[in-house]
Amino acid sequence: MSAGHTADVLARAALSRLLEPSDTVGLALAALVGPADALRIATGDVSAGREISAELREHLGLQGARRDPLAEGLERWRPRRADLAPVRDLDTLGRLGGRLVVPGTEEWPSALDDLRATAPLCLWVRGRHRIPGINRLAAVVGSRDSTAYGAAVTAELASGMVTRGYGVVSGGAYGIDAQAHRAALAGSAGGPPPPTIAVLANGVDRYYPAGNEELLRAVAERGILVSEMPPGSSPTRWRFLQRNRLIAALSAVTVVVEARWRSGALNTAHHAAGLGRPVGAVPGPVHSANSAGCHRLLRDGTAVCVTDAPEIAELAGPPSAGGDADRAKESASPSRDHDGLLVPDLLVLDGLPVRASTSVDKLATVAGLSVRDVIAGLTRLELAGLAARTGEGWRRQRA
Amino acid sequence: MSAGHTADVLARAALSRLLEPSDTVGLALAALVGPADALRIATGDVSAGREISAELREHLGLQGARRDPLAEGLERWRPRRADLAPVRDLDTLGRLGGRLVVPGTEEWPSALDDLRATAPLCLWVRGRHRIPGINRLAAVVGSRDSTAYGAAVTAELASGMVTRGYGVVSGGAYGIDAQAHRAALAGSAGGPPPPTIAVLANGVDRYYPAGNEELLRAVAERGILVSEMPPGSSPTRWRFLQRNRLIAALSAVTVVVEARWRSGALNTAHHAAGLGRPVGAVPGPVHSANSAGCHRLLRDGTAVCVTDAPEIAELAGPPSAGGDADRAKESASPSRDHDGLLVPDLLVLDGLPVRASTSVDKLATVAGLSVRDVIAGLTRLELAGLAARTGEGWRRQRA
Numbered sequence: 001m002s003a004g005h006t007a008d009v010l011a012r013a014a015l016s017r018l019l020e021p022s023d024t025v026g027l028a029l030a031a032l033v034g035p036a037d038a039l040r041i042a043t044g045d046v047s048a049g050r051e052i053s054a055e056l057r058e059h060l061g062l063q064g065a066r067r068d069p070l071a072e073g074l075e076r077w078r079p080r081r082a083d084l085a086p087v088r089d090l091d092t093l094g095r096l097g098g099r100l101v102v103p104g105t106e107e108w109p110s111a112l113d114d115l116r117a118t119a120p121l122c123l124w125v126r127g128r129h130r131i132p133g134i135n136r137l138a139a140v141v142g143s144r145d146s147t148a149y150g151a152a153v154t155a156e157l158a159s160g161m162v163t164r165g166y167g168v169v170s171g172g173a174y175g176i177d178a179q180a181h182r183a184a185l186a187g188s189a190g191g192p193p194p195p196t197i198a199v200l201a202n203g204v205d206r207y208y209p210a211g212n213e214e215l216l217r218a219v220a221e222r223g224i225l226v227s228e229m230p231p232g233s234s235p236t237r238w239r240f241l242q243r244n245r246l247i248a249a250l251s252a253v254t255v256v257v258e259a260r261w262r263s264g265a266l267n268t269a270h271h272a273a274g275l276g277r278p279v280g281a282v283p284g285p286v287h288s289a290n291s292a293g294c295h296r297l298l299r300d301g302t303a304v305c306v307t308d309a310p311e312i313a314e315l316a317g318p319p320s321a322g323g324d325a326d327r328a329k330e331s332a333s334p335s336r337d338h339d340g341l342l343v344p345d346l347l348v349l350d351g352l353p354v355r356a357s358t359s360v361d362k363l364a365t366v367a368g369l370s371v372r373d374v375i376a377g378l379t380r381l382e383l384a385g386l387a388a389r390t391g392e393g394w395r396r397q398r399a
Numbered sequence: 400m401s402a403g404h405t406a407d408v409l410a411r412a413a414l415s416r417l418l419e420p421s422d423t424v425g426l427a428l429a430a431l432v433g434p435a436d437a438l439r440i441a442t443g444d445v446s447a448g449r450e451i452s453a454e455l456r457e458h459l460g461l462q463g464a465r466r467d468p469l470a471e472g473l474e475r476w477r478p479r480r481a482d483l484a485p486v487r488d489l490d491t492l493g494r495l496g497g498r499l500v501v502p503g504t505e506e507w508p509s510a511l512d513d514l515r516a517t518a519p520l521c522l523w524v525r526g527r528h529r530i531p532g533i534n535r536l537a538a539v540v541g542s543r544d545s546t547a548y549g550a551a552v553t554a555e556l557a558s559g560m561v562t563r564g565y566g567v568v569s570g571g572a573y574g575i576d577a578q579a580h581r582a583a584l585a586g587s588a589g590g591p592p593p594p595t596i597a598v599l600a601n602g603v604d605r606y607y608p609a610g611n612e613e614l615l616r617a618v619a620e621r622g623i624l625v626s627e628m629p630p631g632s633s634p635t636r637w638r639f640l641q642r643n644r645l646i647a648a649l650s651a652v653t654v655v656v657e658a659r660w661r662s663g664a665l666n667t668a669h670h671a672a673g674l675g676r677p678v679g680a681v682p683g684p685v686h687s688a689n690s691a692g693c694h695r696l697l698r699d700g701t702a703v704c705v706t707d708a709p710e711i712a713e714l715a716g717p718p719s720a721g722g723d724a725d726r727a728k729e730s731a732s733p734s735r736d737h738d739g740l741l742v743p744d745l746l747v748l749d750g751l752p753v754r755a756s757t758s759v760d761k762l763a764t765v766a767g768l769s770v771r772d773v774i775a776g777l778t779r780l781e782l783a784g785l786a787a788r789t790g791e792g793w794r795r796q797r798a
Contacts, residue, residue, distance in 0.1 A: 075771060079768075079769070151405040155684075237745060238742070238748070282685060283693075283694055289550075295706050298703075305697035308685065346637055347635070368422070369475050369478075370474030370475045371478065
């Protein structure tokens with residue numbers, strides 16, 4: 001224990017290096033006995049471990065199985081024991097102006113608890129903003145090899161979400177992710193809330209991929225960098241996949257802008273759906289391989305079709321924000337002459353010539369209505385400015 | 400009665416001129432007393448009418464209302480009485496090689512009975528093919544002002560459906576409809592089934608719109624023209640909207656390729672959804688106003704996202720055809736090294752360098768696995784051709 005770190009913080013920092021993300025045995029152990037004792041057991045304190053083995057099996061639902069999850073875990077964790085240096089890791093983080101965010105503190109995003117057995121032990125965090133609550137975060141993710149279309153739509157959506165007071169969560173990768181972070185930073189007046197959060201599969205002291213270094217530095221400066229891996233950690237495929245669950249869990253909604261038929265972004269979408277979070281997918285041309293994954297999500301019902309920021313905000317809730325998109329579109333769409341007309345009036349309107357005049361009797365025949373209905377309809381249409389009397393009868397008028 | 404026409408056929412022909420489509424009072428009358436008596440009553444045979452008035456109110460659920468639907472109907476129908484000439488209309492149809500298709504005959508599409516109170520009394524039909532059953536018909540509809548994208552997708556979908564043995568139903572309008580008919584004709588070897596059916600809002604003796612005359616002549620020649628309106632009838636907005644219900648009712652699935660936020664094609668989609676028929680919508684660029692209606696259908700859950708003909712066929716059923724699209728895509732998509740790997744093997748694979756070699760111990764640390772798991776994983780990866788032994792240890796191999 002050192003530099004004012006509590007045993008809990010030090011243990012979580014150490015365990016985050018010992019365990020791969022979502023190591024359910026290690027996480028169950030920490031849940032059962034607390035991180036400090038879990039660390040003691042995981043690093044070979046046999047006396048404490050013996051008692052917990054049966055409890056752990058039960059916790060993991062492995063009562064009947066012949067496996068001994070703790071023994072397997074100990075074997076799995078042994079090679080890394082020598083690497084544990086939580087104080088050094090916390091110091092490294094501190095030099096970068098970062099902090100370890102742990103459960104039970106005010107900044108801990110309670111939304112992560114929805115991950116239950118795979119909730120992370122801690123978050124290594126850089127950035128001057130606090131992590132906002134789930135209601136103010138929207139994930140915008142997609143494929144690395146985005147198209148010009150995908151980039152343009154991502155920029156619109158991310159900047160639109162920032163304008164609406166949401167932080168944009170993404171994965172710091174090339175393509176859609178980078179564009180989402182970039183547009184969020186560009187669209188922000190400086191927060192709070194932070195315009196964007198990059199959730200990394202590597203330590204927050206590293207900028208990966210290298211081509212995004214400048215962008216990720218800007219996110220660290222003006223937004224937030226988050227990882228469950230300690231400083232110095234490299235990204236691996238497993239960590240990318242597990243990182244995706246954090247993006248999904250932190251955000252009120254996850255939107256996939258472009259994704260191929262198989263894409264990591266679909267993994268994020270399925271994590272979100274598994275958590276009961278709404279998922280949006282942006283449609284695109286059917287010939288674009290980069291939209292095939294989005295269309296797949298729409299087809300299988302995982303995602304809702306979203307085309308602009310108001311629709312994403314609607315998915316994110318709160319419900320009071322609902323329907324804005326529809327209303328805006330309705331009002332942007334020009335109203336038409338026949339909007340709101342009764343059927344008989346529509347029939348009369350259809351029968352009215354634009355240039356010549358016609359008689360009530362002729363209208364009755366053409367429209368298939370009684371003379372009385374035609375006269376009543378003409379009266380209503382005249383009031384609406386759609387029909388006009390002429391010397392010879394009636395003709396149509398444009399509203 | 401004349402030229403071998405039954406009283407039923409003559410009465411239905413006459414009523415189809417007297418009544419606008421979906422005139423629920425006239426249709427209820429025909430349902431209650433049969434078309435021949437309904438025609439007598441509707442044209443003013445008072446003795447027959449008096450008795451039926453109460454029954455009709457009950458049939459229409461208007462027992463408590465002060466309205467007299469029959470009296471209103473009689474007033475509405477009176478102006479057209481003088482125009483009734485069913486023998487002439489049937490002769491006109493006959494000269495065009497057409498036929499009146501009525502319920503109770505073999506060609507009557509029983510799918511139309513799903514329209515219940517608004518099922519048409521008859522269909523005026525041209526074309527040498529019989530109208531196929533619903534299982535072999537798919538509607539492809541969309542906006543008149545289609546884009547190049549919409550036209551290209553329509554052509555692919557329509558021709559793909561014809562290849563799969565479906566007839567393509569559409570409305571004969573400019574834009575998507577015309578493209579659907581055209582591609583269906585081009586993709587057909589001559590049938591049966593007929594490649595395409597145009598359901599018109601006007602009489603089948605007329606080619607509307609004028610710019611589609613050549614196309615509609617080709618449909619009459621090699622496909623089928625259908626209308627519930629008698630020869631000589633003009634299209635009106637009401638008839639267009641009602642025509643849409645026939646397109647939806649005839650077809651196992653209705654697909655909207657392009658539609659603006661407000662579009663007649665959405666009306667067809669809602670008719671189909673109201674009948675419990677599956678609806679497909681083709682996604683497009685979010686900036687395209689011509690895809691806004693499709694995205695609206697996707698968003699509100701009316702439609703399923705469809706991007707190719709196999710997906711439409713899947714919606715149309717039969718279920719045995721299901722899943723082809725997914726399977727085709729899966730097999731078209733290149734498999735990847737990590738497909739089907741266990742999690743520990745994936746962790747090992749991630750830790751294996753491609754160029755240099757590494758040791759089991761180092762792999763255990765990097766992957767966060769026990770030495771035993773690493774060895775087991777390496778053995779499996781070696782068998783899969785993904786890992787190779789070197790003089791110094793192990794390295795990755797591309798499958």
